[in-house]
Amino acid sequence: MSTPKSRGRALCIQLTTLNFGIMLSYWINYGFNSIETPQKWHWRVPVALQLTFILTLLLLVGSIPESPRYLTCHGHEDAAKVVLSRLVDRRIEDPLVLTTFVEIQESVKQEVLHGRGHWYEIWQPGRDQTRRRFLLACGIQAAQQLGGVNALICKLP
Amino acid sequence: MGGIVNNSPFLDTFHLDTKANAGLIGTIVAVYEIGCFFGALTSAWYAEILGRRRTVVFGSCWLLVGAIVQASTSNIAVLIVGRIVSGFGMGATNSTLPVLQVHQHLPARDDLLTSSG
Numbered sequence: 001m002s003t004p005k006s007r008g009r010a011l012c013i014q015l016t017t018l019n020f021g022i023m024l025s026y027w028i029n030y031g032f033n034s035i036e037t038p039q040k041w042h043w044r045v046p047v048a049l050q051l052t053f054i055l056t057l058l059l060l061v062g063s064i065p066e067s068p069r070y071l072t073c074h075g076h077e078d079a080a081k082v083v084l085s086r087l088v089d090r091r092i093e094d095p096l097v098l099t100t101f102v103e104i105q106e107s108v109k110q111e112v113l114h115g116r117g118h119w120y121e122i123w124q125p126g127r128d129q130t131r132r133r134f135l136l137a138c139g140i141q142a143a144q145q146l147g148g149v150n151a152l153i154c155k156l157p
Numbered sequence: 158m159g160g161i162v163n164n165s166p167f168l169d170t171f172h173l174d175t176k177a178n179a180g181l182i183g184t185i186v187a188v189y190e191i192g193c194f195f196g197a198l199t200s201a202w203y204a205e206i207l208g209r210r211r212t213v214v215f216g217s218c219w220l221l222v223g224a225i226v227q228a229s230t231s232n233i234a235v236l237i238v239g240r241i242v243s244g245f246g247m248g249a250t251n252s253t254l255p256v257l258q259v260h261q262h263l264p265a266r267d268d269l270l271t272s273s274g
Contacts, residue, residue, distance in 0.1 A: 046161060
């Protein structure tokens, strides 16, 4: 279970590991460029090494539970409670589990009541300022790429 | 890919030249993002059917196939297809895993934690 504080940390860990991965891949590429093989196959090794992370992900995803929100949305209320109790490490009857479950259930009910939403709503200004949020999110991503940092990351080494 | 495509072992395998085939090499690198684009957009549809967890497994399988194809081919067309497949898997996993993480990060409830104990 995360507090707002630890959520920020979780986000930062994700970015740190991302950049660590980029660094790792460049050192591996560098290492394999300095060796010579007669059939010129050694560029394949760094490409194939990503398999270790994919296989690790496939193994680990078996141990993480399904999203309790998704389960509640699709009528698997009991399964959602089991997941919640696992996440907070308490029994299913625990008030913490039940209140969290009721909160999720309420928000799902609200969604059903007001309709699931349509794709065109992304472009509506409206009360929730959806268009503004959407453009902001896209704008940040676009600016990040147009800043040219990826070209530097790709071509500099 | 950035550290690989401009070096002689890769270029010799595919009979490429950095000057003459600059556009093609750029395409080989960039086509991955096209795959990501479609993987991320379509995941909105099948993540609802499969569930978040199985979408990650589904995306990982695409990643697995893409990686094997890329590492084993000596044909440019196959390499490009491999990168699209990899990109599709990356788009699917990368847009679904954060959702799964957020849903498992339950809001803090210090009041309950302290009062029920």
